[in-house]
Amino acid sequence: MDITVNILLTIATAATPLLIAAIGELVVERSGVLNLGVEGMMIMGAVGGFGAGYLTGSPWIGLLAAIAMGAVFSLLFAVMTLSLATNQVATGLSLTLLGLGLSGMMGTSFVGQPGERLPNLYIPVLTDIPVVGRLLFGQDPIFYISIALTAAVMWFLFKTRTGLTLRSIGDSHTSAHALGIKVIRYRYLSVIFGGACAGLAGGHLSLVYTPQWVENMSAGRGWIALALVVFASWRPWRVLAGAYIFGAVWIGQLHAQAFGIPVPSQLLSSLPYLATVVVLVLISRNKRLTMMNTPASLGQPFVPDR
Amino acid sequence: MMRLELVKRPQRSMLFSALSPFIAFALTIIAGAILFALLGVNPLNAFEIYFIEPISQVWQLHELAIKAAPLILIAVGLSVCYKANIWNIGAEGQFILGGIFGSAIPVLFPGFEGPLVLPLMLLFGMVGGAAYAAIPALLKTRFGTNEILTSLMLVYVAQLFLDWLVRGPWRDPQGHGFPQTIQFNDSAVLPELMPDAGRANWGFVFALIAAVLIWVLMSRLLKGFEVRVLGSSPRAGRFAGFGLNRMVFFAFLLSGALAGLAGISEVSGAIGQLQPVISPGYGFTAIIVAFLGRLNPLGIVAAGLVLALTYLGGEAVQSALGISDKVARVFQGMLLFFVLGCDTLIHYRIRLVGVALANGAAKLNAAPKLKEAR
Numbered sequence: 082m083d084i085t086v087n088i089l090l091t092i093a094t095a096a097t098p099l100l101i102a103a104i105g106e107l108v109v110e111r112s113g114v115l116n117l118g119v120e121g122m123m124i125m126g127a128v129g130g131f132g133a134g135y136l137t138g139s140p141w142i143g144l145l146a147a148i149a150m151g152a153v154f155s156l157l158f159a160v161m162t163l164s165l166a167t168n169q170v171a172t173g174l175s176l177t178l179l180g181l182g183l184s185g186m187m188g189t190s191f192v193g194q195p196g197e198r199l200p201n202l203y204i205p206v207l208t209d210i211p212v213v214g215r216l217l218f219g220q221d222p223i224f225y226i227s228i229a230l231t232a233a234v235m236w237f238l239f240k241t242r243t244g245l246t247l248r249s250i251g252d253s254h255t256s257a258h259a260l261g262i263k264v265i266r267y268r269y270l271s272v273i274f275g276g277a278c279a280g281l282a283g284g285h286l287s288l289v290y291t292p293q294w295v296e297n298m299s300a301g302r303g304w305i306a307l308a309l310v311v312f313a314s315w316r317p318w319r320v321l322a323g324a325y326i327f328g329a330v331w332i333g334q335l336h337a338q339a340f341g342i343p344v345p346s347q348l349l350s351s352l353p354y355l356a357t358v359v360v361l362v363l364i365s366r367n368k369r370l371t372m373m374n375t376p377a378s379l380g381q382p383f384v385p386d387r
Numbered sequence: 388m389m390r391l392e393l394v395k396r397p398q399r400s401m402l403f404s405a406l407s408p409f410i411a412f413a414l415t416i417i418a419g420a421i422l423f424a425l426l427g428v429n430p431l432n433a434f435e436i437y438f439i440e441p442i443s444q445v446w447q448l449h450e451l452a453i454k455a456a457p458l459i460l461i462a463v464g465l466s467v468c469y470k471a472n473i474w475n476i477g478a479e480g481q482f483i484l485g486g487i488f489g490s491a492i493p494v495l496f497p498g499f500e501g502p503l504v505l506p507l508m509l510l511f512g513m514v515g516g517a518a519y520a521a522i523p524a525l526l527k528t529r530f531g532t533n534e535i536l537t538s539l540m541l542v543y544v545a546q547l548f549l550d551w552l553v554r555g556p557w558r559d560p561q562g563h564g565f566p567q568t569i570q571f572n573d574s575a576v577l578p579e580l581m582p583d584a585g586r587a588n589w590g591f592v593f594a595l596i597a598a599v600l601i602w603v604l605m606s607r608l609l610k611g612f613e614v615r616v617l618g619s620s621p622r623a624g625r626f627a628g629f630g631l632n633r634m635v636f637f638a639f640l641l642s643g644a645l646a647g648l649a650g651i652s653e654v655s656g657a658i659g660q661l662q663p664v665i666s667p668g669y670g671f672t673a674i675i676v677a678f679l680g681r682l683n684p685l686g687i688v689a690a691g692l693v694l695a696l697t698y699l700g701g702e703a704v705q706s707a708l709g710i711s712d713k714v715a716r717v718f719q720g721m722l723l724f725f726v727l728g729c730d731t732l733i734h735y736r737i738r739l740v741g742v743a744l745a746n747g748a749a750k751l752n753a754a755p756k757l758k759e760a761r
Contacts, residue, residue: 117535161724164391165731170474170535171678175723178671182716189711301543308536347551354543357536365532384393384735
């Protein structure tokens with residue numbers, strides 16, 4: 082029983098960064114912007130979070146720094162694609178490349194240093210309940226943020242007027258503009274929200290998952306988050322499900338390696354990436370589902386004509 | 388309060404089309420100076436070490452050519468993809484698979500020598516890269532799967548596959564446990580161009596030939612026209628009878644083959660055996676090269692040399708000033724950012740307007756036209 086609980090807890094820890102980054106990107110893509118820089122924003126959040134936590138000794142300041150780092154870094158993308166109407170695919174790629182380089186440079190002095198870890202929640206009686214206690218009341222704070230965030234985004238996108246406006250922009254920026262909606266302003270805010278989420282996801286990696294700084298520690302999670310959004314056909318609750326499936330794959334291959342299953346460890350390590358490809362193929366086979374849910378103006382630059 | 392406003396030019400500006408890489412480079416230098424100053428280094432001193440010292444002697448120019456060759460080879464292939472609006476960003480994986488396929492000959496048949504070995508290896512390398520690139524192409528054409536994500540995911544898989552090969556079945560039994568294959572025999576090593584002057588090998592010549600061939604393809608042949616039409620207007624392409632699916636395969640196989648050729652050239656020329664890591668991110672840097680070169684093969688040759696210099700400079704400042712060689716990646720990223728930003732000037736005039744004024748103008752123009760959705 083204890084082993085099962087432990088495995089479930091590690092799955093949640095592996096799924097949380099994927100979920101947060103993907104939920105952020107979902108909002109960005111719902112507004113019609115494709116930001117391929119998730120990996121870069123995530124790794125910047127990781128280095129910023131670790132650095133601030135390490136220098137101040139407070140993981141909470143680290144957490145805030147991770148969010149701020151992701152948001153500021155995404156602003157670079159926003160200025161380029163929204164104000165200068167650059168190609169979103171290329172700009173997102175360059176954001177990732179720049180983030181990987183910049184984080185490596187900033188983190189040189191952090192390598193091998195012990196980091197600060199965010200403490201797990203502990204509520205005296207509740208956490209001590211057998212089995213469910215630790216699952217429900219004993220996890221790291223970012224886990225709770227990730228669940229709340231998913232619910233909040235779901236409510237925002239589908240139950241509020243502003244959310245409806247945001248989705249309409251994603252489906253047709255020209256019509257939205259004609260209706261007098263400030264397309265660029267909405268998109269700026271969406272991109273920055275996505276950046277903050279990616280930064281928080283990175284902070285989770287360096288403040289909870291493995292509280293240390295390792296270069297390229299995001300290891301493709303930003304890209305998997307992007308794939309999750311497609312897999313979820315732009316629906317928040319499906320992102321939640323997808324993130325946990327991927328968390329399970331990630332943890333499953335680690336456990337398989339630890340048990341010494343007679344399969345090359347490299348094959349097991351490649352499973353999350355192969356699973357991403359397989360899942361993308363499965364979901365894109367269903368053309369109607371994808372066609373119906375893809376924001377129609379996704380990735381297209383918009384220059385308001387006045 | 389002021390705000391940026393983009394005004395569409397009636398035609399693309401030839402002036403900025405030519406100038407934009409240079410403006411981007413100048414902006415990168417300025418940003419780089421700030422970066423060095425923040426790191427507590429005299430920027431002028433750092434720039435001399437970064438950009439001038441690494442190319443001040445003949446043997447160093449050879450090192451530049453060694454770094455530039457894979458970048459140019461990969462980037463000219465990618466330029467065809469990007470012109471066609473097809474996003475292969477997995478060249479790093481195709482590079483690795485090219486290296487593996489080509490190496491199969493000297494690793495599995497170490498006794499096989501003679502003039503036939505190298506051409507076969509190069510051919511295998513191209514086949515390997517193309518075959519690996521065929522996967523995202525097949526998934527895109529068959530199932531409509533996003534090629535950006537699949538081609539990128541396959542990079543991680545390729546890296547792990549190489550790691551397994553050199554630690555497992557292909558490891559040199561006499562290698563004292565080091566994760567590497569046997570040293571290639573002499574006839575499997577790509578010869579140096581001028582062994583007396585430096586290490587540059589035939590890979591650089593391949594790169595130049597590829598650039599010229601792709602230039603001919605894109606500017607003189609119907610296929611190049613087809614690439615451009617399908618890239619800028621898929622609808623027009625369909626009316627002209629150009630098949631989008633065929634184009635996806637063409638672009639992926641071509642760029643994969645060139646990345647594979649780059650991979651086997653690097654392994655057989657510069658390294659001489661397979662190791663767990665055979666590329667300092669050439670496949671990704673080549674994306675920057677392609678854009679900096681304006682997706683034009685001849686521009687890409689120049690851009691490849693510039694980006695190769697950022698690698699050498701990164702190593703130079705690391706040893707001379709103790710700055711992380713990651714500074715190279717930062718320079719490369721900034722360069723791509725500025726290039727993309729400056730490219731806006733080709734299609735748009737940038738105007739600064741007061742916000743109050745702009746609002747007034749918007750009210751006057753109360754009925755914005757619905758643009759035809761592309």
